[in-house]
Amino acid sequence: MRKIGLWIVVLMVGAAVAGPWLLPVDPSVQDLPRRLMGPTWGHPFGLDELGRDVLARLLSGARVSLLVGLFVVSISSTVGVVVGSVAGYAGGWVDEVFGRLMDVLLAFPGILLAIALVAVLGPSLTNVVLALASIGWVGYARLVRGQVLKIRELEYVQAARALGATTPAILMRHVIPGTISAVTVQATLGMAGAIIAEASLSFLGLGVQPPTPSWGTMLDAGRAHLLDAPHLTMFPGVAIALLVLGFNLAGESLRERLDPRAI
Amino acid sequence: MMPTSMGAFLLRRVALTIPVLIGVATLVFALIHLVPGDPAQAMLGDAAAPSDVAELRIKLGLDRPLLVQYERYMAGLVRGDLGTSFRYGTPVRREIAQRMGRTTELALTAMLVAVVIAIPLGVIAALFRGTVVDHAATTASLLGMAMPNFWLGPALALVFAAELGWLPVSGSGTWAHLVLPSLTLGAALAAITARMTRASLGDELRELYVLAARARGLSRTRAVVAHAFRNSLIPVVTILGLQLGAVLTGTIITETIFAWPGVGRLLIQAINFRDYPLVQGCILLISVTYVTMNLLVDVVYAWLDPRIRYQ
Numbered sequence: 001m002r003k004i005g006l007w008i009v010v011l012m013v014g015a016a017v018a019g020p021w022l023l024p025v026d027p028s029v030q031d032l033p034r035r036l037m038g039p040t041w042g043h044p045f046g047l048d049e050l051g052r053d054v055l056a057r058l059l060s061g062a063r064v065s066l067l068v069g070l071f072v073v074s075i076s077s078t079v080g081v082v083v084g085s086v087a088g089y090a091g092g093w094v095d096e097v098f099g100r101l102m103d104v105l106l107a108f109p110g111i112l113l114a115i116a117l118v119a120v121l122g123p124s125l126t127n128v129v130l131a132l133a134s135i136g137w138v139g140y141a142r143l144v145r146g147q148v149l150k151i152r153e154l155e156y157v158q159a160a161r162a163l164g165a166t167t168p169a170i171l172m173r174h175v176i177p178g179t180i181s182a183v184t185v186q187a188t189l190g191m192a193g194a195i196i197a198e199a200s201l202s203f204l205g206l207g208v209q210p211p212t213p214s215w216g217t218m219l220d221a222g223r224a225h226l227l228d229a230p231h232l233t234m235f236p237g238v239a240i241a242l243l244v245l246g247f248n249l250a251g252e253s254l255r256e257r258l259d260p261r262a263i
Numbered sequence: 264m265m266p267t268s269m270g271a272f273l274l275r276r277v278a279l280t281i282p283v284l285i286g287v288a289t290l291v292f293a294l295i296h297l298v299p300g301d302p303a304q305a306m307l308g309d310a311a312a313p314s315d316v317a318e319l320r321i322k323l324g325l326d327r328p329l330l331v332q333y334e335r336y337m338a339g340l341v342r343g344d345l346g347t348s349f350r351y352g353t354p355v356r357r358e359i360a361q362r363m364g365r366t367t368e369l370a371l372t373a374m375l376v377a378v379v380i381a382i383p384l385g386v387i388a389a390l391f392r393g394t395v396v397d398h399a400a401t402t403a404s405l406l407g408m409a410m411p412n413f414w415l416g417p418a419l420a421l422v423f424a425a426e427l428g429w430l431p432v433s434g435s436g437t438w439a440h441l442v443l444p445s446l447t448l449g450a451a452l453a454a455i456t457a458r459m460t461r462a463s464l465g466d467e468l469r470e471l472y473v474l475a476a477r478a479r480g481l482s483r484t485r486a487v488v489a490h491a492f493r494n495s496l497i498p499v500v501t502i503l504g505l506q507l508g509a510v511l512t513g514t515i516i517t518e519t520i521f522a523w524p525g526v527g528r529l530l531i532q533a534i535n536f537r538d539y540p541l542v543q544g545c546i547l548l549i550s551v552t553y554v555t556m557n558l559l560v561d562v563v564y565a566w567l568d569p570r571i572r573y574q
Contacts, residue, residue, distance in 0.1 A: 100282060100283075100286065101286075103282075103283050103286070104283055104286030104287055104289075104290060107283050107284075107286070107287045107550050107553065107554045108287070108290075108546070108550050108553075109507070109508025109509070109511045109512050109549065109550070109553040110508050110509050110511070110512030110513075111512055112511075112512050112515075112546060112549055112550065113290075113546075115512075115515065115530070115534075115546075116291075116294055116542065116546045117294075117297070119534040119542055120294050120295065120297045120298045120539070120542075121297060121298075121299065122299065192409075196411055199411060199413070200411065200413060200516060203413045203516065204515070204516065204519065204531055205531075205535070206534065216413070219413055219414055219417070220413075222417075223417050223520075226417055226420065226421050226425060227421070227425050230421055233414065233417050233418070233421075234418075236414070237410075237411070237414030237415075237417075237418065240409075240411050240414065241406065241409045241410045241411065241414070242409070244408075244409040244411070245405060245406065245408075245409035248405070248408065248409060249405070
């Protein structure tokens with residue numbers, strides 16, 4: 001069951017990357033006379049409200065979703081690892097300051113702060129990444145801090161300290177490598193979270209702006225044609241659900257392999 | 264009467280919450296200052312006359328030094344003054360208060376729906392672990408977790424409102440209006456809770472006290488209902504508490520889909536109209552509700568499980 005997740009991710013990433021070669025159709029080309037047409041052999045997922053090929057837009061939207069996920073996870077995990085390891089290793093007032101900052105950020109449920117940030121900064125792909133990363137790092141920082149509190153007491157870390165190793169060297173060589181397994185699991189699950197969050201923001205009109213294809217904006221546009229063209233909402237919805245399911249299953253599979261005690 | 268240690272726990276927990284609330288209020292205050300350029304210009308649009316922009320800046324207090332603005336904002340909050348809505352020209356507090364009941368109604372019904380679906384599903388999956396029933400329940404929960412509510416909502420509306428005509432597609436006022444939004448909002452929570460119930464009850468069923476109960480002659484059903492099930496509920500309640508944030512943010516999307524007149528929809532409308540005082544008010548209220556609910560959940564845990572009070 002768990003391996004299915006990895007396969008879903010590999011297939012969907014492969015389709016997103018190879019999209020332009022697999023389906024050499026411009027996702028922005030309009031065929032207005034045949035707008036809202038259902039699936040046919042020529043257009044397997046049909047045409048949208050402006051007569052654009054839904055499959056081509058889905059593949060293009062997949063690249064947007066995956067890129068946003070990748071950027072958000074990369075920025076969040078980097079910031080989270082640095083803050084978490086510094087706070088956990090230094091302890092004292094440094095830990096207190098970061099701890100209180102994290103408490104305040106965690107007081108905003110889900111993507112509420114991201115919605116607020118995009119609302120004031122303006123809707124764009126860059127602002128979505130910035131907004132999601134600005135809340136995403138907290139989860140990694142908390143996870144890493146907890147790991148570091150245990151690792152810093154281990155004998156090999158104390159030995160390195162006794163031998164005169166500097167704090168940055170201890171963190172880079174001995175402490176942070178010990179947190180990588182947990183961070184990898186969190187990052188895989190974080191991809192699913194970031195993809196859903198980006199689609200949610202785009203659905204609310206706060207994310208990727210038309211004409212750039214995004215699964216969230218496709219779903220939002222499809223809502224107006226729920227009765228006459230249900231394929232406009234069905235295909236992007238299935239795509240999001242599949243990719244999120246894939247990353248969730250892959251994350252759980254990784255957790256089983258890397259940290260069986262966490263199950 | 265509440266034991267002394269419970270009172271001390273309550274005091275400590277409230278004391279820890281106050282700086283968080285101040286931090287939340289400060290961050291919400293800072294939001295308007297993150298607007299690129301002049302917030303007053305952004306609210307009125309590029310075509311606005313400079314005199315109108317200047318007037319709005321004075322009205323919003325943006326012409327004063329930052330520290331004075333912060334002081335006035337915090338003093339206003341203490342008095343329950345969230346400012347005036349740019350769009351409606353009415354106090355933000357009144358606009359939110361008019362819609363708060365609807366959001367609470369939706370969130371509570373969604374949680375109820377989630378519990379009603381999840382607990383039986385999780386119990387069945389745990390009792391028939393490894394069978395087709397278990398696999399079906401597990402797959403259903405995995406799909407429920409992966410399915411975004413902004414897709415589930417329109418899909419449910421398509422089937423039950425448009426095709427079958429059983430339920431209204433949007434609006435509020437009757438219980439029928441509440442069915443589709445609460446199902447949409449409760450589905451993911453149901454999926455997570457069902458998984459937790461399955462795992463938790465599965466663990467309890469392997470405990471020696473269940474075996475002892477069976478050895479004393481209790482039927483499997485009685486051993487499950489009277490012993491294992493009750494104990495398995497503690498982590499399930501924990502998960503429900505933790506998911507409160509997801510439910511609160513879920514209301515924003517669900518209310519938008521079903522035109523439900525709550526705070527979530529108000530927030531999106533305020534964003535679209537660049538009504539920043541109203542945006543700030545909605546964000547602040549949702550966060551403060553979340554922090555308060557977390558505080559209440561913690562207090563309930565401490566009351567249920569005395570070990571928590573001493574941590």
